[in-house]
Amino acid sequence: MKLVKLKNIKIIGRIDNMDYDEKNDYYICKNGKKLFDNKIINRKSKTGYKSKITCYICKECRDCQYKSSCIKGNNSKIPLENRTKNLQVSKLFHEKRKENLKRIISPEGCQLRMNRSIQAEGAFAQLKQNMKFRRFLSRGKENVLSECIIVAIAHNISRLHNKIIKNKRGVYLHHLKEVF
Template identity: 30%
Template sequence: MKSYAYHIETCGEERNSYSKTDHDATFMRLKRDYMGNDQLLPAYNLQAAICDEYIAVIDVKPYASDMECFVPLMEKFNRTYGHYPKYPVADAGYGSYNNYLYCEEHGMEKYMKFTMYKKETTDKKYHENPYRAVNFAKDADGNLLCPNGRKFLFKRTQHVKYNKYGRTEELYECESCEGCQHKQECCPRAHKNRTIRMNQELTAIHQEVLQNLESIHGALLRMNRSIQSEGTFGVLKWDKAYKRLLRRGEKNVILELTLISCGFNLYKYHNKKQRQTKVA
């Protein structure tokens, strides 16, 4: 029991594993084997905020999910520069309800993709699917109507676990799916009436994010992020062959990455000066 208590205390409540040789590291599946057959290895989730091709902030966290790393990175950015970034552009790994509300609280625009962003914008069949709850029509009383014209009645509101901002979901149930000719397309696995879970606030946020990212300004920001952020990791991993941490412990790892970032920024500055000299 003492051994179990020690392991649980060392691991903490925010992760489910740790390495015996580095208690701050968490076992994760790395991008070493694209077939997914590689073994789990102790690792850190590296996060970098890139601005004007330079590494503005770099951080590591023992979380496998990027969603949990967004807020600590923005807080470190604020401590370093005294303000929050206006347009924190990020990929679909960062778009969550918590992170969107966090951006609202600190005056940041919502330019992080959500999980189904690519399918929402490129798959016309998925986007216009009439059996998706977000595409349901509404009657005069505001009740959702399925493609067969049957009402979805509100059942209850339930809380979403592990949510910092108290996110809730509304549960709706169809008044009757019996004898419906759309059942095979609408809900083939449902044995009873179809139920749907929705969060009107999150749906509205997703629409706002879509408008932001699909605008001209959003397209330029997305293109800029792809070039600068992905390019930075490409230079570090492939051009500089920096693919593995040499130190253990979160503080030591951050120190190592900070030194690497300083070298990268000097490298970028030197190249820019050289290009300006050649042009002149």
């Protein structure tokens, strides 16, 4: 996540690297100029998903020193000096992404992510390394599925056995360790 963030810092034309004034609904670019909403486009994807896209435009790009790194689209027939920055934003998408990020970095989100990595990766390690299950013995979808189910049952019994021994029945999640 950190790497993506570092990479994005250089891409000044990205919406993620601009400040947003929620109250007045405009973005502020690297040059301190405002991008106001210009129009709304209703879009439909190939799969039929409908989205509402808000277009923001900056009207003060003329002599901007950051223009070449801010405005992309090198194949445009319009020369760069005549072009202006525009952003296409799905407000719903950004709203949902913000909500998701809030959930992901919350204490519960951190705990679930940590447990997910332990549980999913741990199960593969257990099956492949400890149970020596490296390849299917049968052929055909149904047989392979049956084998999967049998291996999963064996794994679950082994886990339950460990939990009973350690008196951890009913405990589903590992706790996050505090780092001071």
